[in-house]
Each structure stands twice: as C-alpha cells, then as structure tokens.
Amino acid sequence: MRKKPIYFKKYMAIAVLFLASACSKIQKESEQPALTFKPVSLMSGGAPASYGYGDTILNINYESGTLNSGISGLTATNATATDAAYILSPGATGNYAIAHKVTYGDSTYYSDGNWRSEAATNGVPASCYLPGEERRYEFSVLLKDWTPWNTGDPINETNFFQLKMSGGEAVPLQIRTQRNALRVVYGNMDNTKTVVDILNDLRPSVNQWIHFRVDVKWATTATGSMKIYMKLPGQTDFVLANERNNVVTFTGDVGSGNVGYVKWGVYVVPPNLTRIVYHDDLRIINLNYPPTSTGLIWGNSIPDANPAYLDGPYTKAGNISLPANYNSSTNIYQHPYIQYQDSQNIVYVNSTNPAPNPADNVVGTPSSDFSRSTLAASGMSGSTPGPSGRYLLGGWANASSSSTPTPIDLTEYYELRLAPKSGYYFNFGDIKFTVLRGSTSHPNTFVLRSSVDNFASNISAPVSISGTTTPTLISFNATALTNISTAVTFRLYAYGATATSGNLLVGLNDFQVNGQVLPLP
Numbered sequence: 001m002r003k004k005p006i007y008f009k010k011y012m013a014i015a016v017l018f019l020a021s022a023c024s025k026i027q028k029e030s031e032q033p034a035l036t037f038k039p040v041s042l043m044s045g046g047a048p049a050s051y052g053y054g055d056t057i058l059n060i061n062y063e064s065g066t067l068n069s070g071i072s073g074l075t076a077t078n079a080t081a082t083d084a085a086y087i088l089s090p091g092a093t094g095n096y097a098i099a100h101k102v103t104y105g106d107s108t109y110y111s112d113g114n115w116r117s118e119a120a121t122n123g124v125p126a127s128c129y130l131p132g133e134e135r136r137y138e139f140s141v142l143l144k145d146w147t148p149w150n151t152g153d154p155i156n157e158t159n160f161f162q163l164k165m166s167g168g169e170a171v172p173l174q175i176r177t178q179r180n181a182l183r184v185v186y187g188n189m190d191n192t193k194t195v196v197d198i199l200n201d202l203r204p205s206v207n208q209w210i211h212f213r214v215d216v217k218w219a220t221t222a223t224g225s226m227k228i229y230m231k232l233p234g235q236t237d238f239v240l241a242n243e244r245n246n247v248v249t250f251t252g253d254v255g256s257g258n259v260g261y262v263k264w265g266v267y268v269v270p271p272n273l274t275r276i277v278y279h280d281d282l283r284i285i286n287l288n289y290p291p292t293s294t295g296l297i298w299g300n301s302i303p304d305a306n307p308a309y310l311d312g313p314y315t316k317a318g319n320i321s322l323p324a325n326y327n328s329s330t331n332i333y334q335h336p337y338i339q340y341q342d343s344q345n346i347v348y349v350n351s352t353n354p355a356p357n358p359a360d361n362v363v364g365t366p367s368s369d370f371s372r373s374t375l376a377a378s379g380m381s382g383s384t385p386g387p388s389g390r391y392l393l394g395g396w397a398n399a400s401s402s403s404t405p406t407p408i409d410l411t412e413y414y415e416l417r418l419a420p421k422s423g424y425y426f427n428f429g430d431i432k433f434t435v436l437r438g439s440t441s442h443p444n445t446f447v448l449r450s451s452v453d454n455f456a457s458n459i460s461a462p463v464s465i466s467g468t469t470t471p472t473l474i475s476f477n478a479t480a481l482t483n484i485s486t487a488v489t490f491r492l493y494a495y496g497a498t499a500t501s502g503n504l505l506v507g508l509n510d511f512q513v514n515g516q517v518l519p520l521p
Contacts, residue, residue, distance in 0.1 A: 051286035051288070051336060052286065052336070052337055052421055052423070052424070053286060053287065053288065053289050053519065054285065054286065054287075055285065055286045056283055056284070056285055056286075057126050057127070057135075057284045057285065057286055058071070058121070058124065058126045058127050058282075058283065058284040059282075059283050060074070060281075060282040060283070061091070061093075061094055061096075061280065061281050061282075062087060062091060062094070062096040062097055062098050062280060063091075063094050063095060063096055064096075065087055065095070065096050066087070067085055067086075067087060067098065069098075071124060072123075072124075073121075073123030073124040073125075074119065074120075074121060074123065074124055075119060075120045075121075075122075075123060076098070076119050077100060077111070077117045077118060077119065077265065078111040078112055078116075078117075078118075079102070079108060079109050079110065079111040079116065079117040080108045080111070081101070081103075081106065081108035081109050081117075083101050084100065084101055084102070084108070084109055084111075084117040085098060085099065085100050085101075085117055085119070085265070086098070086099050086101075087099075088278065091278075091280040091281070092140035092142070092209045092211075092278075092280035092281050093140075093280065093281055094280070094281075096280075097140075097142075097278050097279060097280035098119065098278070098279050098280070099144070099276055099277070099278050099279075100117040100118065100119070100264075100265035100266045100276070100277050100279070101117060101266065101274065101275070101276045102115050102116065102117050102266040102269045102274070102275055103269070103273075103274040104269045104270065104271050104272055104273050104274070105271070105272065114267065114268060115266075115267075115268055115269045116265070116266065116267045116268070117265050117266050118162075118263045118264060118265030118266065118267055119263065119264050119265050119279070120164075120261065120262070120263045121261045121262045121263070122164075122166065122261040124261075126284070127261055127262055127284055128259045128260060128261050129163075129216075129218050129250075129259070129260040129261070130218065130250070130254060130259060130260070131218050131219055131220045131250045131254065132218065132219070133218050133286075133288060134215075134216065134217045134218070134286070134287035134288045135215075135216050135218070135284055135285065135286065135287060136213060136214070136215050136216075136283075136284070136285040136286075136287055137163065137212075137213070137214040137215075137216065137262065137282075137283070137284055137285075138211075138212065138213050138214075138281065138282065138283040138285070139161060139211075139212050139264065139279060139280075139281060139282040139283075140209050140210065140211045140212070140279065140280045140281045141160055141161070141209070141210050141212065141264075141277060141278065141279055142207065142208065142209050142210070142277070142278035143160075143177070143202065143205070143206050143207070143210075143277060144207060144276040144277065144278055145206070145207065145276065146177070146202070146203075146206040146207075146275070147273055147275070148180055148203055149179040149180050153270065154270040154271055155178060155179060155270075156178075156268055156269065156270040156271070157176045157177065157178040157183075157268055158176055158177050158178075158266060158267065158268050158269060158270075158275055159174045159175070159176040159266075159267040159268060160175060160176065160177070160264060160265065160266065160267075160277045160279075161173075161174070161175040161212070161262075161263070161264045162174050162175075162262070162263040162264070162267070163214070163216070163260060163262060164260065164261050164262065164263050165250075165251050165252040165258055165259075165260050166252065166257070166258050166259050166260070166261065167252060167253075167256065167257065167258045169251050169252040169253070169258050170187035170188035170193075170251040171185075171187040171251070172186070172187050172188075172216075172226075172249055172250070172251050172260065173185070173186060173187070173214065173216075173226060174187070175212065175228075177202060180200075180201050180202055180203055181197045181199060181200050181201065181202060182197065182198050182199035182202050183195055183196060183197045183198060184196050184198055184228055184241075184242055186226065186244055186247075187251055188248070188251045194244070196242045198228060198230065198241035198242050199230070199232070199241070204233075205232055205233050208233040209233065209278075209280075210230060210231070210232055210233065211230065211231040211238070212228070212229065212230055212231075213228075213229040213230075213231075213238055214226065214227070214228055214229070215227040215229075215287065216249060217249065217287075218249050218250045218260065219248060219249050219250055220248060220250050220254075221248065222246050222247055222248055223246065224246075224247055224248055224249030224250065225243065225244060225245045225246070225247065225249065226243065226244045226247075226249060227240060227242075227243040228240070228241045228242045228243065229241060262282070262284070264279050264282065265277060265279070289519070294427075294429045294514060294515055294516055295514060295515075295516075296512055296513070296514055297338060297418070297426070297428075297513045297514060297515050297516075297517060298338060298366050298416075298418055298512075298513045299510065299511060299512040299513065337420060337421050337424045337517040338366060338418050338419065338420055338421065338517060339366075339418075339419045339420065339421055339487075366416070366417060366418035366419075367416075367417050367418075368414065368415060368416045368417070368511070369414075369415050370393055370413065370414050370415060371411055371412055371413050371415070373411060374395055374397075374409075374411045374412050375393045375394065375395045375396065375412055376393065376394055376395050377392070377393060377394075378392050378393060378394030378395070378503060378505055392436075392438070392505045392506065392507040393414075393505065393506055393507070393508075394503040394504065394505050395412075395503065395504070396409075396412055396442070396443050396494060396495075396497060396504040396505075396506060397409050397412065397495070397497065397504075398497065398499055398500050398501055398502070398504065399497050399498050399499060399500050400500070401500060402441070402498045402499075402500060403498070404498075405445075405495070405496040405497060405498055406443065406495045406496060406497045406498075407495060408447060408493050408495045409493070409495060410455065410493065412493060412494065412495075413491040413492060413493045413494075414433075414491065414492040414508055415489060415490070415491050415492075416489065416490045416491075416492075416511065416513065417487060417488070417489040417490075418487070418488065418513065419486065419487035419488070420484070420485060420486075420517055421517075423519060423520050424485070424517050424518060424519055424520060425483050425484055425485040425517070425518055425520055426481070426482075426483075426484040426485075426488065426515055426516070426517060427479075427481075427482045427483070427484075427515050427516040427518065428478040428479065428481040428482070428484070428513070428514070428515040429477075429478065429479055429514035429515040429516075430475050430476060430477055430478060430479075430514050431448060431459070431475070431476045431478050431490065431511070431512070431513050431514065432473060432474065432475045432476075432511065432512045432514070433446070433473070433474050433475075433492060433508060433510070433511045433512075434471045434472065434473050434474075434508070434509035434510045434511075435465065435471070435472055435474055435494075435506065435507065435508055435509070436467070436468065436469055436470065436471050436472065436506070436507045436509065437465070437467075437468055437469075437494075437504075437505060437506050437507070438468065438469070438503075438504060438505030438506070439468055439499070439505075440468055441497060441498045441499035441504075442468075442497050442499060442504045442505055442506065443494035443495050443496050443497045443504060443506050444464050444465050444466070444494075444496045444497070445462050445463070445464045445465075445494070445495055445496035446462065446463050446464075446465075446474055446492060446493065446494050447459075447462045447463075447492075447493050447495075448460070448476040448478070448490060448491070448492050448493075449490070449491050449493070450478075450481065450488055450489065450490050450491070451487075451488055451489040451490075452481055452484065452488060455491055459476050459477070459478050459480070459481070459490075460476045460477040460478070463475070463476070464496065471509045478515070485520060490513075492508070494506045
C-alpha cells in the first residue's frame with residue numbers, strides 16, 4: 001500500500017535538514033517551454049541555492065577528464081574492476097565522456113547487490129529532488145558494441161539511467177533495454193509498475209549517441225507528471241516518446257527521510273555478456289516558475305543582512321532558510337528570484353578588537369543598514385549579539401522643546417536594499433517593521449520612502465506608535481511601486497521625539513517586504 005502523502009508545509013522543515021545531510025522526454029521541441037540557460041552552479045554541499053526558471057542546477061560533462069567530472073560527492077562506481085568506469089575521448093559534444101562496463105560472472109563488476117557499475121549523485125545535494133520541485137534531466141547515451149538479442153536468448157533488462165529514491169522505495173523512473181527495444185519503467189505511480197517501449201528496435205542506433213530529455217513535476221499526490229523526449233541519430237529535434245500526467249511521481253515519504261537522486265551506467269547484464277555504456281552531458285535544470293501570488297519577498301529577524309555590527313565575518317548562508325520558504329522559527333526568508341551577494345565583514349560599533357571603523361558599511365544585496373553619519377548602534381534588546389540580538393540605534397535628533405516634536409530628518413534612517421534577478425521585476429505590496437523605542441519621549445512616528453523617486457515622498461501615510469520597549473508592528477502600503485526591474489532602496493525614518501537632551505533610541509526587531517517577483521514579458 002502506498003504511503004499517505006506528506007504535504008509541502010508539513011515536510012519542508014524536515015527536507016531542509018535532510019538535504020544537508022542525507023545527500024552526504026509526437027511533440028516538437030519548439031512546442032516545449034523555451035529555456036534560456038544560465039550560468040552553471042556546481043554545488044558540493046548544503047541546501048540548494050536560489051534557482052531561476054531555466055537555471056542549470058548541475059552540469060556533468062566530464063570535461064575535467066575525471067570520473068567525478070570535478071564535482072565533490074559524485075560517485076563514479078562502486079564496482080572494483082579497474083575498467084568498471086573510465087574516461088573516454090571524444091564525448092558526445094566535448095572532449096570527454098564516461099564509460100561503464102560490466103562483465104557477467106566476474107565478481108569485480110558486482111556491486112550493490114547485482115551486476116552493476118553505476119554513477120550516483122546521492123552525495124551531491126544539488127541533484128536531490130523533493131515534492132513540489134519541477135526539473136529537467138538531460139543526458140546523452142551510447143550503447144557500445146551492443147550485443148543484439150535473438151529468439152531464445154535470456155531476456156534480462158539492462159538499465160542505463162534511473163531517477164532513484166532513497167530508502168529502497170519504488171524507483172520513479174528507469175530507462176533500459178530489453179530484447180532489442182528501448183523502454184521506460186515508471187515505478188508505483190498508480191500503485192502499479194508501468195512499462196512502455198519507446199523504441200521498438202534500437203539496433204540501428206548502436207554505437208551512436210542518443211539524446212534524452214526528461215521533464216518531471218515531482219508530487220506525492222496525483223498531480224505530478226513525467227515527459228520523456230528522445231533525439232535519435234539523424235534527428236534534428238527532440239520528439240516526445242512517452243508521458244504520464246496526473247500521477248504520483250515522488251514515490252517515497254519525506255517524513256521518513258526519503259529523497260530522490262540520479263544514477264546512470266550499467267545495471268543488470270544477461271548471462272555471459274559484457275556490456276559497455278557511454279554517458280555524457282548530464283544536466284539538471286530548474287523548471288519551477290516564480291510564485292505569481294503576492295507573498296513575502298524578503299524578511300529578516302535582525303536589522304541588518306550582516307547581521308548588524310559583529311566582530312569578524314558573517315556568511316548569510318548560515319541564516320537563510322531554503323529558498324521559497326519562510327522559517328517561522330528564525331523569521332528569515334529570501335525569495336529565490338531576488339539577487340543575492342554576500343555582504344562584507346563589519347564590526348559592532350562598541351567593539352574594541354577590532355576597533356570600529358565608520359567605513360565598514362554593509363556591502364551586498366539584499367542588505368540593510370542605517371545612516372551612520374548621524375546614528376550609531378547603541379546596545380541591543382536581546383541578550384546576545386548577532387542573530388539572536390535586537391539592536392537599538394542612538395543619536396536621533398533632540399527636540400528644540402518638549403512641546404515641539406522633532407520633524408522628519410532625512411539624514412536619520414534605517415535602510416533596506418534589494419534587487420530582482422536579471423529578467424524579473426517587482427510589484428510591491430505592504431512592507432512591515434517591528435519597532436520599539438527607548439522611552440515615551442523618544443521618536444514615535446515612522447515614514448517609509450524609496451529610491452524610486454529619490455526619497456522625495458512618503459510611501460503611504462506616517463504611522464505612530466504609543467508603546468516604548470514593547471515591540472510594535474507597523475505597516476506601509478507600497479502597492480503603487482510596480483514594474484520595478486532595477487535595485488530599489490527603502491528608508492525608514494523615525495521622528496516625533498519630545499526629549500530635548502540625551503541619547504534617543506529606536507530599535508528595529510524585524511522587517512517583511514511583501515509583493516511579487518515576476519518574469520519580464
């Protein structure tokens with residue numbers, strides 16, 4: 001019996017942790033979604049990066065001339081024969097490709113419980129897949145000197161590509177040969193295994209490169225799909241060979257720790273045969289579109305992407321959750337289609353080692369900072385510095401008299417800066433802050449402005465608070481800011497103080513920028 005589906009919100013927190021540890025295609029191509037391929041990201045550990053539609057997540061082209069294509073964690077084979085896996089030249093498109101070989105009856109080609117020599121990506125987190133993800137898997141294969149099947153011969157099948165599932169769960173997809181045919185096997189999509197021949201006679205294609213494309217929507221419910229495309233020798237375009245729609249594609253249970261990955265090589269050989277398969281140009285491409293509904297674009301539980309005035313370096317990766325996911329425990333989120341660049345080192349203003357340096361401003365995107373020419377960090381409302389602390393800023397203007405609240409001063413502000421990825425634009429919604437102040441005579445009124453008009457006008461009406469050290473949520477309607485395809489900076493100004501002397505304090509506990517990030521038309 002198939003396990004009950006594990007839905008997205010329930011398993012995502014588990015999946016984030018698991019990815020970081022357990023991961024130790026008759027339709028013409030012109031009718032498919034057009035992709036603009038972007039720079040390759042070779043990941044060797046950690047959670048997935050922020051991928052745009054059409055981004056290459058993993059590229060295995062063997063141009064390094066090494067069995068792991070220069071990718072940490074990629075397994076070439078577990079068979080012990082010296083030629084179970086080897087580099088050959090030329091490849092399908094470049095200088096090199098990989099060959100896998102198995103000789104039936106020779107124990108050095110026996111591994112993982114069968115006659116097998118396969119490469120695997122379960123040690124490469126970027127290759128691993130989960131429900132909700134949409135991926136394109138491309139690869140080229142050459143069946144080297146493939147022995148033809150004759151009536152009466154053994155009918156053992158030989159797999160040369162698999163979309164696998166950890167934990168021994170049903171294999172979602174296998175592409176294999178049997179007799180003289182090419183076939184696909186879908187595992188447990190309708191509580192049954194489905195076998196479809198996609199090429200009745202493979203013999204004319206032996207010793208030539210065959211190109212495959214597999215588009216998958218991974219799902220634990222009957223909402224998933226798989227489309228298998230082939231480009232045979234002599235063909236100039238991919239042709240849809242088979243597809244399955246409205247089916248379960250993710251056959252495992254995320255709650256139990258199952259995750260998907262990719263394998264290729266030779267798996268199972270008929271008795272008394274040697275089989276060799278070449279593989280090249282294996283790519284995994286992201287097919288997820290950005291969300292079209294209004295939602296959180298960027299937020300942080302601390303008032304700096306740095307995160308605010310610590311001794312030594314800070315790497316944002318340690319505090320950002322899985323892209324497209326808001327972590328309710330850390331309150332940190334980053335939309336997958338905004339630009340990201342590490343911020344530089346910075347020191348806390350009260351630090352003595354190293355000494356504070358006014359030039360140590362935050363550089364990076366997204367980022368947040370404050371007007372250092374007039375304001376300074378002044379303690380914190382949390383118990384520890386860093387991501388657990390909430391920082392206060394001092395130096396806000398004093399009032400000329402207690403009966404004359406201070407007006408807005410455009411040199412005193414908190415600042416947030418973010419930019420969409422190339423090819424995307426912002427439609428902003430509301431922008432929220434949780435603020436506090438030192439006492440009832442400290443600044444109590446807030447306005448938000450943006451670089452869209454060079455900070456000339458307020459974004460919605462000013463907001464006033466009555467509380468002091470109790471954090472208060474304030475919100476600004478920024479829906480007038482649409483079709484923003486360049487970097488934008490927001491500044492939050494505080495004023496309205498009645499204290500005529502002393503160090504006036506205003507704190508920022510967190511912020512949330514809501515809206516849309518959409519592809520340019």
